[in-house]
Amino acid sequence: MFIQTEDTPNPQSMKFLPGQAVLGHGALGIDFPTLEAAAASPLAAMLFETDGVMGIYLGADFVTVTKAEAVEWMHIKPALLGAIADFFTAGLPVLAEGAGAQSSSLATPLEDYEGEDREIVEQIVELIETRVRPAVAADGGDIVFKHYEPRTGVVFLSMQGACSGCPSSTLTLKNGIENMLKHYVPEVARVEAA
Known part of the structure; x- marks a missing residue:
């Protein structure tokens, strides 16, 4: 199995593309910022076994791994590539039984407005789903x-994923997303990280 890797704007995160669906087309990504959270995904839990892994983000067709700053990619990348290849070759389920992809990206349900x-x-x-998320997914x-x-x-x-903790995330949030939302939705005054 050939797995492509891509650097992301966040030097502590790397995007792994196994050449097949991870969560599947149209699925919302799932962020696993801790080993405890990764219990819902055998894949994420297995990747956390590699020393230096600090976070896992599963996308439709990619896995983003965030490492500790003190760890070098050249030391953990081979182990991660092997773990991902073994996992997909074995045909194991990405999510544990009963665990599902996020049903909604909204923390405050739309019905509350x-x-x-x-x-x-x-x-x-709508703007975030069609203009922002596809662009940042390309960066893991x-x-x-x-x-x-x-x-x-x-x-x-x-x-989430490579965007969490990225040095350029504040710039993206303020100069990119905030300006776009203010342009299309005049009621928006500013954008903040939750």
């Missing part, structure tokens, strides 16, 4: 909508 606020949130979510990460505060116009987003 009413009237004009709901329309604003729908516009924000994800950005998901968490909450909109109508009174202040603040949008809260969660950074």
